[in-house]
Amino acid sequence: MSDSQREALRQKALAEIALLDTPPEREFDALAKLAQRMLGTSMSSVTLIDPERQWFKARCGPLAPWTARGPALCAVVFESEAPMTVADASLDPRFADNPFVVGEPHIRFYAGVPVRLRQMNGDHVTIGTLCVLDDKPREPTAADLEALSELACLAEALVEARAVALRAAEAAELRRLAVERLERERRQLKQAERMAAMGSYRHDIERHSTEWSDGVFAIHELPISAGVPNGEILNFFPEPDRTAFLDGVMRTLDSGEPFDLEADFITARGNRRRVRCSCEIELSKGKPAALIGVIQDISERHALESRLRHRACTDGLTELANRAEFHRVLDQRLREARAAHEELAVLLIDLDGFKAVNDALGHAAGDDVLRRVADRLRRPTYDRCFTARLGGDEFAVIVPAAVGRAGLAPMVDHLLRDLDIVVTEAGQIARVTGSVGIAWSKGGIEGGDTLLRHADAALYEAKRRQKGTARTYLENSAVRQKG
Missing domain, CATH: 3.30.450.40 (GAF domain)
Known part of the structure; x- marks a missing residue:
């Protein structure tokens, strides 16, 4: 040196x-x-x-x-x-x-x-x-x-x-600063938990005991002083989400892979919430020692997403399903029917005299007619059906296989009566009826577009023959009278 x-x-x-x-x-x-x-x-x-x-x-x-x-x-x-x-x-x-x-x-x-x-x-x-x-x-x-x-x-x-x-x-000062930093971080974490409506947990595998942060107690609506209800934690999840959460935990224990899921949740006070849960393994000396994770109250976000999804698939005037949602559901129901070797029916509805109502009584009266039609399509008679407004004065109904051909005829008779609506406005009277085109999925129809073309052809024939009636599409002979 x-x-x-x-x-x-x-x-x-x-x-x-x-x-x-x-x-x-x-x-x-x-x-x-x-x-x-x-x-x-x-x-x-x-x-x-x-x-x-x-x-x-x-x-x-x-x-x-x-x-x-x-x-x-x-x-x-x-x-x-x-x-x-x-x-x-x-x-x-x-x-x-x-x-x-x-x-x-x-x-x-x-x-x-x-x-x-x-x-x-x-x-x-x-x-x-x-x-x-x-x-x-x-x-x-x-x-x-x-x-x-x-x-x-x-x-x-x-x-x-x-x-x-x-x-x-110096070491004491460093410890003091470390304690202050940890306390500061703890307060910041608690603030973050409150702002994010979330909390963390740790489940000791060997001791079968669980620790919660303050945020988890808040989500459960339980006082911190009451301690963690170790034997009742899963009871806050209603089925089937309780089983899904437990299955996720078991997969994590078996494979070591973390999981993340959203679930329904009922607090200690009986309030329904939506939560997001994550879980992963904490290792000690190479062996699983605990399950650690986070639970977050996402009720507001979930409700907003549900409202947005509802708006995206719902007609704003009638609150029935819109055209896009109708096509999605029709394709799904057709796949299910083919898999079960069953057939379903599609009804296309066009209102007769609706333009005259708009012209004579105004669009407000026309909108009221559309809402009245939607209300009638929500009646118990059509509970098993899926109804939608395709646009303008056009509506559609998916009739499940459970109704069958025998049950469809009286349903269509009931529908035609429900679509017969009298409108009075400022001393004027107008009448609206509905024409219906019916098509069945029998015959290996692969897509909803083909089934809708058949129903549209039957609807056109019904309006040509006599408005306010129904016709069923038949292969080769095109259409026949309702039923």
């Missing part, structure tokens, strides 16, 4: 103990006095050496609080890291012209030993000296250096104790 590197190491060690420029301390003062008394000198000091000066942590005799480092005899001990004695500095070529020899305090005798600090890795680094000085020459003895070295051990013990105390104080 070079001299500059060694000097940097010494200065770093000195800085770390923060001893420079500190107030006098009784222990160091007593040590300097003891050295002075034991060796019978007029001066003594516990000296620390920084890059520019020697500073006395403790001193006895006519010594200034600090001096420049350059001419200081202690600097020689500091840099050589070895004890040094000088019988008469005025006769020593190294120090004869030294300002502290020719001037105050007129040093003649000097004896100094290094004061070292033990590092965390076990190495020792010199940070200063313990020395005695006198203005009269004297011949040093081995006993002088031995006593001084033993006193230096005490000085090192004091410095070491101070360093340990300093490190302990």
Whole structure:
């Protein structure tokens, strides 16, 4: 290690103990006095050496609080890291012209030993000296250096104790800051949980016990003081979501893969909610120790999404399904019918006389007619059917296989009567009826478009023959009378 590197190491060690420029301390003062008394000198000091000066942590005799480092005899001990004695500095070529020899305090005798600090890795680094000085020459003895070295051990013990105390104080401060940070993060987490309507949980696999954050108690509408109802947690999930949640947990335990699901939820106060749950495994020493996860109240988002989905598939005027939703449901029902080797029917409805109502009584009266038609299509007679408004004055009905051909005829008779509507407005009277085209899915029809074309052909024939009646599409013969 070079001299500059060694000097940097010494200065770093000195800085770390923060001893420079500190107030006098009784222990160091007593040590300097003891050295002075034991060796019978007029001066003594516990000296620390920084890059520019020697500073006395403790001193006895006519010594200034600090001096420049350059001419200081202690600097020689500091840099050589070895004890040094000088019988008469005025006769020593190294120090004869030294300002502290020719001037105050007129040093003649000097004896100094290094004061070292033990590092965390076990190495020792010199940070200063313990020395005695006198203005009269004297011949040093081995006993002088031995006593001084033993006193230096005490000085090192004091410095070491101070360093340990300093490190302990720093560690305590770090712990305090860590505790404050954890408490701050805990408060921030609680705020985040409240804002996001969520909470976290941890289920100890071995102990079969669960811990909840405050947010989970809030979602369950349970007081924190009541504790986690370990044996009843799944009861907050109604079926089939309870089974789905339990199946997800078991898959996670078996495969180690996390899961995420949305489920219905009933709080301790009986309020229905929608929640999102996540779950994953916490490992300890490579083995599953706990299930950890998050539960979030997404009721508002779910309700909004449900409203948006409803709007996307619902006719705004009549609140029946719209054209897009009708086509989606028709394709689904056709797939199900084919799989079950069953047939269903589609009814296309066109209102007769509707344009005259709009022209004579206004669009408000026309809208009222459309709403009345929708209300009648919601009657119990059509409970098993799927009804929709395709647009304008066109409506459609999907009749399930359960109704059958025998049950369809009386239903259509009932429908034609329901579609016979009398409108009165401002002393004027108008009448609206409905024509119906019927098509069955028998014959291997693969798509809803084909079935709707058949129903439309039957509707056209009904209107051509006699408005306010129904016709059924027949392959080859095109259409026939209703039923």
